[in-house]
Amino acid sequence: MVTRGFTGRQRSPDIAKRLPPGQSLTDVFPVLSAGPTPHIRTEDWSFTLKVGPKPLARWDWAQFNALPQTKQTRDIHCVTKWSKLDTPWEGVLIDDILAAAGLDAPPSQFTLAHSFDGYSTNVPTADLVGGKAMIALRYEGKPLPPDHGGPARLLVPHLYFWKSAKWVSGLQFTERDEAGFWELRGYHIYGDPWREQRFTGD
């Protein structure tokens, strides 16, 4: 349905082809979260890899920073309709975390990311490996600020950004696809921006 009198902003074709449907470009970096920003000291920080309920490996801040570091510049897309292009991140690829834990292959098809504030989000394991995702420690060359998820957040840039869990404390491999915080509250179980999978049923 064409909306009477609406033309929309002038759009450059170069930018338009990088914006998924319904998204608009932002130059700032908006902050969204379900609760207050937790302030986690790096001396209290740790990252745990679990298979089901069983811990498999755990790193403290120094150990985690000693893992191979990778830089990635990616476009990101928030379900609240903003997209930001060419965002520069640095952190540890999930592939490198698995290798450091001595795993040749991921233990299961599904993963639940957990955060220090109780948040969780589910991502198919295939979307985390092959260089597609990292635990990001730095943004624009600087430590990740608390309101953007610091000390560390999951970065899965090809899915809506609620999947990139802030204040991440670990990854848990699960046998089944278990819905996380927003997925239990009506948001899409997968969340592909290019298929506009915002809500259950999209």
Next chain:
Amino acid sequence: MTDAAANLQGDGGLRWQEAAISAIVPQTPRIKSFFFELSRPFAFRAGQHVDVRLTAPDMYQAERSYSIASAPHSQQGLELVIERLDDGEVSPFFHDVAEVGDDIELRGPIGGHFVWEVADGGPLLLLGGGSGVVPLMSMIRDRASHHSRVPVVLLFSARTFDDVLFRDELLALDARGDGFNLALALTREPVRRADDYGRRVDTAMLTELLAKLPEPPKQVFVCGSNPFVEAAADATIAAGVAASLIRTERYGG
């Protein structure tokens, strides 16, 4: 898990629908309320939002999310509050072009976390900055329409007295003495009422506001810009409230 999923239609998804603008009401110099008559009415809970979609003749579409200001079961239609952002794409359309009778596509309700209903009880501490008061207004109106006496304190931070959205309605509710308490924090103007504050939100303010509740809050809802939400949530925690009781929604995203 008591949160219900978003409103699921028969086909398992949130469907777009056409909604006619039934009234446009200026609220402050930069903010107008738009009332919509839904072609397929839906039930919602106070605090939820809808997505609005505008389509250009070349089929380009812009989408935005807006919190619902009206109470569930309101007879006046679904009320959305839209602030005019000069460099915006959608809000100038609503302020300068949209007229009563126009059909607008929307879908909802969305969001199962920043929600409250009378059965959830209280006391409630509500902290709103600017147009961040909108989802809190739906909660306050829901409470009033149920003649609930759940104790509520609303702190509303605005630049000036004239920027206080829903000011007359809030002052009237405050005067009822039914357990609803309004405090304004004006950041660019001296205060006019004894219980208001002429400064930004801080811990001392939150300590005083918490003392107005008969017991510690069961839930705290904070909505506004990111700097407001950060300051208000941090001050609430510093004043002794557990972070787990605080739910936030941030505008500008």
